[in-house]
Amino acid sequence: MNGCNRPIWGGTLMLLEVKGIHTMIGRFHILQGVSFGVPRGEVTVLLGRNGAGKTTTIRSIMGLSPVVRGEVRFEGEQIQSLPTHVIARKGIGYVPEDMGIFGDLTVEENLKVAMGRDDPAVSDRLAWILELFPDLKVYWRRKGGQLSGGQKQMLSIARAFIQNRSLLLIDEPSKGLAPIMVDKMVEGIRQIKERTTILLVEQNFSMAQAVGDRFVILDGGRCVHTGPMDALKEEKELQRRYLGIA
Amino acid sequence: MDIAINLIINGLATGMLLFLLAAGLTLIFGLMHVLNFAHGGLFVWGAYAGVWFYLWTGSFLAGLLGACSAGLLLGLIMERLIIQPVYGDSTRQILITLGVMLVLSEMVKVVWGPNQISVPTLNLLEGSWRIGEIVLIKYRIFVIAAGALVFALLQWLLKKTRVGLIIRAGVIHREMVESLGINVKRYFLLVFVLGAVLAALAGMLFAPYSGVIYAEMGMEYAILAFIVVVVGGLGSVSGSAMAAVMVGLSSAFMNYFLPDAALAVNMLLMAAVLLFKPSGLFGARG
Ligand SMILES: Nc1ncnc2c1ncn2[C@@H]1O[C@H](COP(=O)(O)OP(=O)(O)O)[C@@H](O)[C@H]1O
Ligand SMILES: [Mg+2]
Numbered sequence: 001m002n003g004c005n006r007p008i009w010g011g012t013l014m015l016l017e018v019k020g021i022h023t024m025i026g027r028f029h030i031l032q033g034v035s036f037g038v039p040r041g042e043v044t045v046l047l048g049r050n051g052a053g054k055t056t057t058i059r060s061i062m063g064l065s066p067v068v069r070g071e072v073r074f075e076g077e078q079i080q081s082l083p084t085h086v087i088a089r090k091g092i093g094y095v096p097e098d099m100g101i102f103g104d105l106t107v108e109e110n111l112k113v114a115m116g117r118d119d120p121a122v123s124d125r126l127a128w129i130l131e132l133f134p135d136l137k138v139y140w141r142r143k144g145g146q147l148s149g150g151q152k153q154m155l156s157i158a159r160a161f162i163q164n165r166s167l168l169l170i171d172e173p174s175k176g177l178a179p180i181m182v183d184k185m186v187e188g189i190r191q192i193k194e195r196t197t198i199l200l201v202e203q204n205f206s207m208a209q210a211v212g213d214r215f216v217i218l219d220g221g222r223c224v225h226t227g228p229m230d231a232l233k234e235e236k237e238l239q240r241r242y243l244g245i246a
Numbered sequence: 247m248d249i250a251i252n253l254i255i256n257g258l259a260t261g262m263l264l265f266l267l268a269a270g271l272t273l274i275f276g277l278m279h280v281l282n283f284a285h286g287g288l289f290v291w292g293a294y295a296g297v298w299f300y301l302w303t304g305s306f307l308a309g310l311l312g313a314c315s316a317g318l319l320l321g322l323i324m325e326r327l328i329i330q331p332v333y334g335d336s337t338r339q340i341l342i343t344l345g346v347m348l349v350l351s352e353m354v355k356v357v358w359g360p361n362q363i364s365v366p367t368l369n370l371l372e373g374s375w376r377i378g379e380i381v382l383i384k385y386r387i388f389v390i391a392a393g394a395l396v397f398a399l400l401q402w403l404l405k406k407t408r409v410g411l412i413i414r415a416g417v418i419h420r421e422m423v424e425s426l427g428i429n430v431k432r433y434f435l436l437v438f439v440l441g442a443v444l445a446a447l448a449g450m451l452f453a454p455y456s457g458v459i460y461a462e463m464g465m466e467y468a469i470l471a472f473i474v475v476v477v478g479g480l481g482s483v484s485g486s487a488m489a490a491v492m493v494g495l496s497s498a499f500m501n502y503f504l505p506d507a508a509l510a511v512n513m514l515l516m517a518a519v520l521l522f523k524p525s526g527l528f529g530a531r532g
Pocket of ligand 2 (some may be wrong): 054055056
């Protein structure tokens with residue numbers, strides 16, 4: 001009984017349900033029946049060792065890696081065979097592991113790709129997100145490729161969130177960042193959490209604990225455990241086995 | 247001295263024609279990783295359809311419009327029927343576009359006969375201007391100006407419009423653009439058709455410049471255009487513009503001094519770029 005297949009958490013309906021998905025990358029059978037749910041209004045953290053299948057799971061949800069079996073439901077609707085741009089328009093924002101910055105485009109242009117036509121709601125969100133990440137305002141006309149790692153991460157998150165997205169998928173935002181930047185990122189995600197649901201991949205355990213409400217542990221292309229974040233602190237055995245924390 | 251200037255003008259004119267061909271090729275590759283070997287077919291069809299209109303109506307402008315319409319039509323059909331079904335499968339893509347290239351070249355012979363067709367220069371652009379010792383052939387100057395104008399329009403499209411912004415972003419990171427909710431395939435159709443129109447336009451501009459059109463001209467110029475695309479950096483329009491001028495000039499000078507080695511020199515240039523600087527001589531994309 002690891003909780004992976006439970007459809008409901010204490011009465012909250014899931015915003016996103018991943019049900020037994022299998023994903024192939026080329027000839028390799030990477031995900032072998034991953035199941036978990038993401039409750040609305042919370043931060044769910046995907047944990048697991050390197051190579052556990054976290055990135056592949058996120059990419060499968062986004063329609064970037066082909067799901068060959070199982071289903072992904074978003075707001076109750078099956079989305080696993082839709083093209084990526086349609087999935088995004090249903091309300092899912094994506095911050096990839098490599099951040100996906102358009103290096104030759106300025107910060108402004110990177111954001112404009114996501115902004116679309118004039119829309120006051122989008123302008124409001126832009127203003128809000130520039131408050132949250134003031135660096136982006138400072139380097140407004142700088143090329144994306146010339147930003148520091150932390151600034152790129154901020155840009156990628158801002159870009160994913162500038163349209164009204166009810167779910168944000170963020171893949172390892174603390175990767176390669178200096179501790180001070182990680183603190184800023186924690187603060188940023190806490191703020192964004194007030195406005196949307198987040199599925200976060202995070203190897204940095206203290207960051208995961210600082211922002212996460214629930215955890216899902218993947219191992220060998222399967223979900224092996226899930227539960228409230230607070231409970232994971234006590235689970236020394238889980239931490240040791242799946243997260244490599246002594 | 248006047249020989250050098252003449253060769254430079256020839257080189258620039260050839261370069262501009264190559265640029266019109268290469269611009270479409272480079273964007274099509276940059277955005278969707280499609281190598282379109284049928285691009286030269288659009289060049290031939292633009293020339294034949296355009297010249298047919300030109301000779302029929304006596305109006306060069308009608309010829310240009312006819313060429314562009316042929317490019318538009320063929321581009322649409324090609325993308326929907328031939329390119330769409332083989333996305334992501336580069337082997338089939340290469341084979342099918344090569345096949346289409348051959349079919350398009352042969353069809354020209356079926357429709358307009360196997361012999362070359364001679365094309366008169368339009369009255370307005372006949373003859374030359376004289377500046378002291380220097381003779382400037384009007385039509386060549388016109389071709390250079392037309393190429394420069396298209397370059398400026400493309401730069402405007404890419405740098406100043408939303409469509410252009412999405413194309414530039416798509417060339418850098420297509421998956422990311424799709425993840426932001428944009429249907430990149432729709433933009434690809436647009437780029438493909440635009441590239442087809444430019445190739446057809448190049449064919450029509452080429453006709454009075456060379457004085458004759460013939461079925462094999464597609465292959466000849468497509469090879470040079472591929473060299474330009476590689477030397478300029480796949481996906482880069484401004485890189486292609488610079489490489490086109492370079493290859494055009496080298497062709498003009500080589501054709502004058504050492505005609506047998508002209509193509510070989512450009513091929514060597516491409517090979518060197520592929521070996522030592524595969525991202526192209528002119529770096530930046532877009
Ligand atoms: N392009 C690929 N080709 C083959 N195997 C891959 C590819 N991408 C990822 N994998 C494999 O899939 C597994 C899961 O990778 P990934 O989802 O990136 O894990 P994580 O994000 O948890 O570190 C790993 O074993 C990895 O080696
Ligand atoms: Mg990963």
